Amino acid sequence: MASILKVDTIQDQSGNNIINESADTITIGASGDTVTIPSGATLDASGATLTLPTTIEVDTIEPQSGTSLTIGASGDTITIPSGATLTNSGTAIGFGGGKVLQVITATDSTQRNTSSTSFITNSNTLSVTITPSSASNKVFVICHTTFGKTTGGDYAAATIFRDATNLGGATYGLMSAYSDSGSNRMPGCMTILDSPNTTSATTYQVYYRASSGGADLNWGAVTGVITAFEIEG
Numbered sequence: 001m002a003s004i005l006k007v008d009t010i011q012d013q014s015g016n017n018i019i020n021e022s023a024d025t026i027t028i029g030a031s032g033d034t035v036t037i038p039s040g041a042t043l044d045a046s047g048a049t050l051t052l053p054t055t056i057e058v059d060t061i062e063p064q065s066g067t068s069l070t071i072g073a074s075g076d077t078i079t080i081p082s083g084a085t086l087t088n089s090g091t092a093i094g095f096g097g098g099k100v101l102q103v104i105t106a107t108d109s110t111q112r113n114t115s116s117t118s119f120i121t122n123s124n125t126l127s128v129t130i131t132p133s134s135a136s137n138k139v140f141v142i143c144h145t146t147f148g149k150t151t152g153g154d155y156a157a158a159t160i161f162r163d164a165t166n167l168g169g170a171t172y173g174l175m176s177a178y179s180d181s182g183s184n185r186m187p188g189c190m191t192i193l194d195s196p197n198t199t200s201a202t203t204y205q206v207y208y209r210a211s212s213g214g215a216d217l218n219w220g221a222v223t224g225v226i227t228a229f230e231i232e233g
Helices: none
Strands: 009-011 017-022 025-028 100-108 112-114 127-130 138-149 155-162 175-178 184-194 202-210 215-217 224-231
Touching: 100 127, 112 202, 127 224, 138 155, 138 175, 138 202, 155 184, 155 215, 175 184, 202 215, 202 224
Parallel strands: none
Antiparallel strands: 009 017, 017 025, 100 224, 112 215, 127 202, 138 184, 138 215, 138 224, 155 175, 155 202
């Protein structure tokens, strides 16, 4: 047979309230008390509304299950106070895309020449190596140099390779210069938005060729520049 104990207040032997009920509000303990939930016990408030103090001080908040933790709800504003530091040691995603995540740049001020009719490069030709943080991210590459033909007739071409892949046309690459007679050298710029689909180290490097005669890069020892930007996908 079940029993019911009806009281408004439970006190300890010293007359201090342990549990007190008033106007449908139950108070456990009093100011200055420590209320302990024993190890192995479960405090289940999943079906109730839990009102917490304005300030909660903890070192770590972890999700109850899985690996996803949600802060706030739709329409909420999450504020980082002035003077606080938000440190990201992982991968920042879901911020709408288009953010620049890292920038890698390199220069070369050595005048280079080739008579090869196939796209070639050498170890010191303009190149950058970048490691994307996500396979869905893109890499924007821009290169500026002085480029042209060393002899008259036909054309010279330059392009950007991603590792062993030519990102430009097989014949004219991403940039070409033509000369009817004599030499023809000019500033040149190449840009490409690439989707490498990898999180491995990826090298972007300038290749160049001559249809005949010779082709120059960084003519006059003008400093060429190549820069790669990782763009959040």
